[in-house]
Amino acid sequence: MPHPxxxxxxxxxxxxxxxxxxxKDVEELYSDVPYKIRLxxxxxxxxxHSEMEAKREIERMLRRNSTVKELISxxxxxxxxxxxxxxxxxxxxxxEFLTSYTPYQxxxxxxxxxxxxxxxxxxxxLLEMDVANCSMYDWSSSLGEAxxxxxxxxxxxxxxxxxxxxxxxxxxxxxxxxPAGIRILEVKQKISDGQIDLEDLKCKVSDKTAAVYVxxxxxxxxxxxxxxxxSEIIHDADGLFIVGVDxxxxxxxxxxxxxxxxIVVGEGQxxxxxxxxxxxxxxxFACRSESRLIRQMPGRIVxxxxxxxxxxxxxxxxLQTREQHIRRHRATSNICTNASMxxxxxxxYMALLGPEGFKELSEIILxxxxxxxxxxxxxxxxxxxxxxxxxxxxxxxxxDQTSRxxxxxxxxxxxxxxxxGKPLNSEFPELGETSLFCVTELTSLExxxxxxxxxxxxxxx
Amino acid sequence: xxxFRQARWVEPLVFEISRESKRGHRFPxxxxxLKAALRxxxxxxxxxxxxxxxxxxxxxxxxxxxxxxxxxxQMSFGVDTGLYPLGSCTMKYNPKVNDAVAxxxxxxxxHPYQPEETVQGILEIMYxxxxxxxxxxxxxxxxxxxxxxxxxxxxxxxxxxxxxxRNGEGDVRDEIIVPDSAHGTNPASAAMAGFKxxxxxxxxxxxxxxxxxxxxxxxxxxGLMLTNPNTLGIFxxxxxxxSEIIHDAGGLLYYDGANINAILGKVRPGDMGFDIVHLNLHKTFxxxxxxxxxxxxxxxxxxxxxxxxxxxxxxxxxERYYLNYDVPYSIGRVRAFYGCVDxxxxxxMYILIMGAEGLEKASEISVLNANFLxxxxxxxxxxxxxxxxxxxxxxxFVLSCSDLKHETGVTARNVSKRLLDYGIHAPTIYFPLIxxxxxxxxPTESESIESLKEFVNVFAEISNEAYxxxxxxxxxxxxxxxxxxxxxxxxxxxTMCLSWRMYKSKLLSGERVKG
Numbered sequence: 012m013p014h015p016x017x018x019x020x021x022x023x024x025x026x027x028x029x030x031x032x033x034x035k036d037v038e039e040l041y042s043d044v045p046y047k048i049r050l051x052x053x054x055x056x057x058x059x060h061s062e063m064e065a066k067r068e069i070e071r072m073l074r075r076n077s078t079v080k081e082l083i084s085x086x087x088x089x090x091x092x093x094x095x096x097x098x099x100x101x102x103x104x105x106x107e108f109l110t111s112y113t114p115y116q117x118x119x120x121x122x123x124x125x126x127x128x129x130x131x132x133x134x135x136x137l138l139e140m141d142v143a144n145c146s147m148y149d150w151s152s153s154l155g156e157a158x159x160x161x162x163x164x165x166x167x168x169x170x171x172x173x174x175x176x177x178x179x180x181x182x183x184x185x186x187x188x189x190p191a192g193i194r195i196l197e198v199k200q201k202i203s204d205g206q207i208d209l210e211d212l213k214c215k216v217s218d219k220t221a222a223v224y225v226x227x228x229x230x231x232x233x234x235x236x237x238x239x240x241x242s243e244i245i246h247d248a249d250g251l252f253i254v255g256v257d258x259x260x261x262x263x264x265x266x267x268x269x270x271x272x273x274i275v276v277g278e279g280q281x282x283x284x285x286x287x288x289x290x291x292x293x294x295x296f297a298c299r300s301e302s303r304l305i306r307q308m309p310g311r312i313v314x315x316x317x318x319x320x321x322x323x324x325x326x327x328x329x330l331q332t333r334e335q336h337i338r339r340h341r342a343t344s345n346i347c348t349n350a351s352m353x354x355x356x357x358x359x360y361m362a363l364l365g366p367e368g369f370k371e372l373s374e375i376i377l378x379x380x381x382x383x384x385x386x387x388x389x390x391x392x393x394x395x396x397x398x399x400x401x402x403x404x405x406x407x408x409x410x411d412q413t414s415r416x417x418x419x420x421x422x423x424x425x426x427x428x429x430x431x432g433k434p435l436n437s438e439f440p441e442l443g444e445t446s447l448f449c450v451t452e453l454t455s456l457e458x459x460x461x462x463x464x465x466x467x468x469x470x471x472x
Numbered sequence: 473x474x475x476f477r478q479a480r481w482v483e484p485l486v487f488e489i490s491r492e493s494k495r496g497h498r499f500p501x502x503x504x505x506l507k508a509a510l511r512x513x514x515x516x517x518x519x520x521x522x523x524x525x526x527x528x529x530x531x532x533x534x535x536x537x538x539x540x541x542x543x544x545x546q547m548s549f550g551v552d553t554g555l556y557p558l559g560s561c562t563m564k565y566n567p568k569v570n571d572a573v574a575x576x577x578x579x580x581x582x583h584p585y586q587p588e589e590t591v592q593g594i595l596e597i598m599y600x601x602x603x604x605x606x607x608x609x610x611x612x613x614x615x616x617x618x619x620x621x622x623x624x625x626x627x628x629x630x631x632x633x634x635x636x637x638r639n640g641e642g643d644v645r646d647e648i649i650v651p652d653s654a655h656g657t658n659p660a661s662a663a664m665a666g667f668k669x670x671x672x673x674x675x676x677x678x679x680x681x682x683x684x685x686x687x688x689x690x691x692x693x694x695g696l697m698l699t700n701p702n703t704l705g706i707f708x709x710x711x712x713x714x715s716e717i718i719h720d721a722g723g724l725l726y727y728d729g730a731n732i733n734a735i736l737g738k739v740r741p742g743d744m745g746f747d748i749v750h751l752n753l754h755k756t757f758x759x760x761x762x763x764x765x766x767x768x769x770x771x772x773x774x775x776x777x778x779x780x781x782x783x784x785x786x787x788x789x790x791e792r793y794y795l796n797y798d799v800p801y802s803i804g805r806v807r808a809f810y811g812c813v814d815x816x817x818x819x820x821m822y823i824l825i826m827g828a829e830g831l832e833k834a835s836e837i838s839v840l841n842a843n844f845l846x847x848x849x850x851x852x853x854x855x856x857x858x859x860x861x862x863x864x865x866x867x868x869f870v871l872s873c874s875d876l877k878h879e880t881g882v883t884a885r886n887v888s889k890r891l892l893d894y895g896i897h898a899p900t901i902y903f904p905l906i907x908x909x910x911x912x913x914x915p916t917e918s919e920s921i922e923s924l925k926e927f928v929n930v931f932a933e934i935s936n937e938a939y940x941x942x943x944x945x946x947x948x949x950x951x952x953x954x955x956x957x958x959x960x961x962x963x964x965x966x967t968m969c970l971s972w973r974m975y976k977s978k979l980l981s982g983e984r985v986k987g
Contacts, residue, residue: 014826016564016826017834017837020837028841031848032844032847033847037839041839042864044735044738045709047712048740050737050738050740053737054828056607056827056831059829062567066569069573069820069821070576070578072593072594072596072597073576073593073594074578074593075592076590077591079586080581082586084583089584089808089809094499098538100575106553107546108545108763109571109763111762111763112558112563112897113763113764114764115898116549116889117954117957118892118949118957119549119949119952119953120547121548121953122545122953123544125483125485125547126541127764128971129487132487132972133529135971135973136529137527141970142970142971143971145764146764148765148766149808151805151808179808179809182804182805183805185804186782187806190665190667238521262527263522263523264521264523265523266523266527285580286583287813288584288591289584289809289810290579290766290816291765291814292766292809302965312970314962314969314970315969315975316959316962316967319955319957319958320955329963335657336656336657337656339660340659340662341663342656345625345626346622348620348622348761348765348769349620349764349765349766350766351762351764352764359537362532362540363534364496365494365497365530365532367495368497369529370527372499374502374510375500377513378513379506381509381513382506385509401516401518430587
């Protein structure tokens with residue numbers, strides 16, 4: 012029986028093809044593979060399944076997962092549970108988009124190119140930056156690339172990062188930086204409010220500093236206030252200012268372009284993408300319109316141009332001479348396949364929300380953050396947040412005064428169908444028994460109430 | 473011969489169809505409690521950190537958004553639209569059931585930091601999938617973390633770096649060898665991992681020049697990056713010699729899995745002597761390429777390198793699946809979390825449906841299809857098949873239209889643009905660099921004999937046109953959404969326009985602007 016995915020899987024057809032290329036056996040096409048290394052047995056893989064059987068099998072396996080639809084979740088820390096409007100799933104399921112390759116052939120790919128140009132353009136509006144590429148893999152690889160870019164632009168090799176950064180993001184930054192001989196320095200943050208210690212920063216910034224990197228909101232949810240000063244300090248030393256963002260905050264928070272960022276990175280997953288266990292993400296990457304920056308940018312960039320006959324507007328990949336398929340080992344990055352489909356999702360999301368929708372999104376998250384902090388801090392012994400600063404979406408919850416550990420609390424919460432905040436005790440031991448909670452527009456008041464009553468029981472009992 | 477007409481919407485940018493009065497999405501209203509909390513929050517927010525200016529996003533209704541992007545989709549072209557013989561990209565059919573499964577709530581609504589006991593299902597799938605990849609490639613252990621082929625290469629190159637460092641040779645072994653026919657990502661990845669790139673030429677057959685390789689290796693050799701079959705679609709017959717030369721010199725062998733669709737079940741990189749392998753799930757394992765990504769590029773290694781893999785690995789202790797961070801010499805991480813899990817799920821479904829038998833069949837037919845086209849197309853006037861004349865091709869081949877250019881002025885670029893007029897996506901062109909006027913063609917196993925014959929007819933027709941009425945080909949494409957695009961202007965500093973705001977500011981400043 013021919014395989015549904017392989018139209019020529021039929022004896023007669025195969026015979027016809029063999030005849031026309033002058034062979035009698037398919038094996039002749041592998042005659043140049045030394046016999047010694049040929050696989051002389053069948054691969055040990057499952058037997059072929061029909062679509063129905065395969066679907067049944069995988070659904071059986073997936074049933075062993077619990078999702079945040081069954082559990083109440085307060086997890087964030089890099090991937091967040093946001094609402095995805097139905098329009099997005101519909102648009103990205105269109106085969107013309109979904110099954111296309113990178114749009115090298117501009118004339119037949121105008122739709123995808125225009126959509127990506129619109130993604131870049133809307134991201135620029137959100138960030139108040141001039142140029143964005145059409146995606147990187149995720150926030151952390153964007154950061155790794157940004158550090159390398161800053162080094163290329165400035166010819167210096169030190170990057171200063173905040174103390175409170177996601178350990179995963181830091182690990183990626185290190186992996187990307189080490190081979191380029193980049194030295195990563197940490198600037199202190201005050202334990203009272205999490206703010207960057209400007210004196211410490213001034214000491215560390217020098218003529219060796221390629222860039223200072225801060226995140227806003229920070230990994231632990233608090234807002235970094237002195238961004239203008241930080242920008243001045245690094246710019247006075249002729250270095251670059253790199254800012255990392257969670258875009259869902261930008262309906263209320265000042266965009267990094269307004270406080271001097273030269274390069275902006277971030278995680279685009281909140282913009283219309285599902286969590287999928289941290290699966291396909293979206294690395295945001297943008298910079299100012301300076302040619303020394305643009306020329307050093309990694310990744311694909313779509314440009315607007317015209318047809319050669321001048322008759323119509325058109326789009327195509329721009330500045331390809333930066334890229335690996337042309338510049339090879341001198342390319343700005345090795346990136347080829349990127350994250351276009353998650354960028355397309357983000358484009359549809361931003362087009363749907365518009366300025367008012369985006370503001371509403373940020374305001375709802377902000378209001379829930381404060382509501383939750385206020386309610387939680389009423390529980391005896393719970394300290395939240397640890398840092399006395401404004402917060403957005405995420406915040407620290409400390410149990411030191413309750414004699415309970417984060418692990419204990421989270422285990423008890425899970426028994427009640429609740430996923431507590433991400434434990435931070437191994438990441439930042441100085442914070443004690445602390446976890447990182449997250450609320451989004453999807454977190455309902457009922458869910459928060461449920462958490463509060465269970466938490467009171469757990470801590471009181 | 474039926475010609476193709478692509479949709480030609482005159483579709484403005486989202487910004488240009490914006491109307492202040494419109495909304496595309498509404499969130500639930502905040503109740504009194506939340507409104508009060510918001511007031512308090514805004515009071516707490518330092519003045520200088522509040523966004524003052526409204527975001528300049530467009531205002532559209534939901535209807536507008538759907539029509540806009542639907543029209544844009546109609547001006548795009550995928551495997552679902554037609555033949556997509558883009559060499560080295562393995563644009564095979566993407567089974568719809570895979571997308572259906574990856575879209576289910578039971579994967580979409582999982583947070584990566586959920587306790588392991590709540591995600592045993594997906595961990596089992598990931599563990600099983602890595603063991604399948606190990607079997608398919610002849611490796612010991614796989615990491616599913618890398619987001620794409622190039623990130624897999626970077627991971628591999630970082631492993632090579634860490635391995636030599638561990639052996640006290642980190643400072644000495646600073647060279648990676650790549651053949652001149654290698655994918656551009658190979659030298660770029662090696663350079664990113666801090667290596668000097670040494671290029672070795674191809675021989676008369678388009679394979680690695682063994683003598684040149686012997687001369688290139690030294691005590692500085694960290695490794696070799698190779699794809700086999702190579703980018704000409706020719707199997708490197710002397711792979712065992714190559715492997716011996718590199719290993720004897722103390723280097724490691726890296727396998728670029730971009731071309732593995734040709735040899736599934738026939739021969740495995742592990743048995744050829746490779747130490748590290750990456751796979752492109754968006755090529756060989758049928759996951760959609762999505763207009764550029766996300767893909768997935770798992771990396772596998774032999775036993776002696778498994779302690780260098782990125783963390784965490786997905787492991788099984790006999791009772792439960794877990795994330796293993798205990799990898800002694802790990803290179804760390806190349807991205808957050810555990811990989812493109814949704815893409816992994818699609819590849820899992822594909823292997824389950826194909827089985828060992830189906831994967832081997834896919835390879836055989838992809839090779840049969842490629843050889844059929846290589847034979848038929850090279851018989852057409854103006855086209856030839858350089859290198860390894862008597863060698864069978866594997867999944868792809870590289871045609872040259874050097875003669876056509878010489879005789880008619882029609883180039884590989886012109887031919888590729890004219891193909892678009894017939895509703896066929898262009899091949900990869902001008903690659904590999906060792907072939908003049910190269911057209912790199914990979915039909916995959918997804919094409920029927922009828923579609924292959926049609927492709928041959930179209931090529932013959934284009935050849936005719938080139939000799940009889942070359943302007944038709946030189947001015948192509950004619951039937952796509954737009955005619956030939958001015959790509960040079962898109963990159964020229966004077967006319968470059970990379971965002972809506974750049975466009976507006978150039979217009980305001982009275983600069984010349986394209987668009």
